[in-house]
Amino acid sequence: MKRRDFFRNSSLTVAAGSLFSPLDLFGNNNKIIKGSGTIAKNIIFMVSDGMSTGTLNMASLLLQRKEGRQSHWMQLYLDNKAKRAFMDTASANSFVTDSAAASSAWGGGVRVNNGSLNANPDGSYNKPILQKFKEAGKSVGCVTSVPITHATPAGFCINNKSRGDQNDIALQYLPLKFDVMMGGGQDYFDPAKRKDKDNVYKKFDEAGYVTVKTKKELFNLSASETKPLLGVFADNALPFSVDHQHDSTLIEQIPTLAEMTKVAIDKLKKNKKGFVIQVEGGKVDWAAHSNDSAGLLYDQIAFDDAIKVAIDFAEHDKETLVIITTDHGNANPGLFSGSMTEKNFDYMHHFKHSNDWVLNGINKNSTSSQIIERLEEAQGYAIKKAEAESLLAHYTTLNEEGLYNPKKLPFKELGQIQSAYTSIGWAGMDHSADYVELAMFGPGSEMLKPFVKNTDLHNFMLDATDVRKQS
Numbered sequence: 001m002k003r004r005d006f007f008r009n010s011s012l013t014v015a016a017g018s019l020f021s022p023l024d025l026f027g028n029n030n031k032i033i034k035g036s037g038t039i040a041k042n043i044i045f046m047v048s049d050g051m052s053t054g055t056l057n058m059a060s061l062l063l064q065r066k067e068g069r070q071s072h073w074m075q076l077y078l079d080n081k082a083k084r085a086f087m088d089t090a091s092a093n094s095f096v097t098d099s100a101a102a103s104s105a106w107g108g109g110v111r112v113n114n115g116s117l118n119a120n121p122d123g124s125y126n127k128p129i130l131q132k133f134k135e136a137g138k139s140v141g142c143v144t145s146v147p148i149t150h151a152t153p154a155g156f157c158i159n160n161k162s163r164g165d166q167n168d169i170a171l172q173y174l175p176l177k178f179d180v181m182m183g184g185g186q187d188y189f190d191p192a193k194r195k196d197k198d199n200v201y202k203k204f205d206e207a208g209y210v211t212v213k214t215k216k217e218l219f220n221l222s223a224s225e226t227k228p229l230l231g232v233f234a235d236n237a238l239p240f241s242v243d244h245q246h247d248s249t250l251i252e253q254i255p256t257l258a259e260m261t262k263v264a265i266d267k268l269k270k271n272k273k274g275f276v277i278q279v280e281g282g283k284v285d286w287a288a289h290s291n292d293s294a295g296l297l298y299d300q301i302a303f304d305d306a307i308k309v310a311i312d313f314a315e316h317d318k319e320t321l322v323i324i325t326t327d328h329g330n331a332n333p334g335l336f337s338g339s340m341t342e343k344n345f346d347y348m349h350h351f352k353h354s355n356d357w358v359l360n361g362i363n364k365n366s367t368s369s370q371i372i373e374r375l376e377e378a379q380g381y382a383i384k385k386a387e388a389e390s391l392l393a394h395y396t397t398l399n400e401e402g403l404y405n406p407k408k409l410p411f412k413e414l415g416q417i418q419s420a421y422t423s424i425g426w427a428g429m430d431h432s433a434d435y436v437e438l439a440m441f442g443p444g445s446e447m448l449k450p451f452v453k454n455t456d457l458h459n460f461m462l463d464a465t466d467v468r469k470q471s
Helices: 003-017 055-069 072-078 100-106 129-135 151-155 166-176 201-207 216-218 241-245 248-253 257-268 283-289 291-315 341-350 355-360 368-379 386-398 411-422 455-465
Strands: 042-048 083-088 139-147 179-183 210-212 229-232 275-281 320-325 436-441 450-453
Touching: 003 083, 042 166, 042 291, 042 455, 055 072, 055 341, 055 436, 072 291, 072 436, 100 139, 100 151, 100 455, 129 139, 129 166, 129 275, 129 455, 139 151, 139 257, 139 283, 151 275, 166 201, 179 257, 201 210, 201 291, 216 248, 216 257, 216 355, 229 257, 229 386, 241 248, 257 275, 257 291, 291 320, 291 341, 291 355, 291 411, 320 455, 355 368, 355 411, 368 386, 386 411, 450 455
Parallel strands: 042 275, 042 320, 083 450, 139 179, 139 275, 179 229, 210 229
Antiparallel strands: 083 436, 320 436
16 A cells, blocks of 8 residues: 555544544444344343442352352353453443443444433434334333333333433333333332322223232233233332342342343243343442442342343243343442451351441441441441441431432441451442443354444344344
């Protein structure tokens, strides 16, 4: 190539690049799968929300030391069953995405601004992927451990300028008649909890849905039930897994993520044209925002249990693509060196409750000895009196900021104290711009490239199922 041709071509490249957002470093070519001859009939899209790499690592270590086994996610790698990639998670207006923009990147195939759901800055909308699959004749749905109206499920389902408008999102689901929608969020369906007193449950019933609110009701559903299913099992999010495991009432009333996933797959698989479902471990993100190590790792393990349900089905079915990933990192937790690292980390074996449970049981009238006793009973270690007094001091003002902390409890303080006993450290309490893990199993996975953008997965799913070609 002549020198002037090289520079002319370089100029053209720069000019073309200027057409795209400065954050869109990879252009707009979303097609990363080209017909391989293997078509996926079904897709199970699994999201551990807010999962930094350290979360995946520590959950695996916890299972190895506590149960003598690997996580199901890591076992896929060890057995060379899954294709693996890194994914860039940026949104349209930031290197650091939020869950709404992240899910919209997958759901709508376009990067949007943080806080919006498949809504572009110019006011136009991008059609959500579950609507596309529903129109193609497939059964569709979402299962989550947070409100079903929350950002990650909503990003696959609807368009809204604000992720915060969960009252409206609940109503937007109504005409879609998706086959399965399960999680928390009674606050947005129950007239006694909605500010407008609208009986959204009644509207779903009148529209032909079957509604369940307890695990017993869910498990008692007839296998021949064909109506769309709405399952709402908590006012807001479902309880942290570590709290759920040690409370007989919660065990009886609220299904686990794995249990909901199994019920959903059993219902959706009856469609001869296939199904697509999103499964979200949403409280992994909530725990990371709170630097809550027990909430984090045991919810990651609960998500991993749901992975087993998905992989067991896919291995038997042979026509199901399982996608396992996260939407972004959060707080970047990890184990850090020290002479007592392994011994300290082993305290995690004995945790019965999350930091959320611990702090909600303390008030300004508590004593330092009561705090020491509460933590020792809940998590197996005894903090110092000075540490208990430092925690107690926060209850005179209760002014800590942070997401998912409406009572402004001292999560940061407890997380810092806890680090000395567990060797788990945190980089912050917010999302990060890290490239994240992406794994695939099943037909179509062989076409996964080693590095992709979040938006690439939209057309990947449409191509893997041959739906884009059909449309």
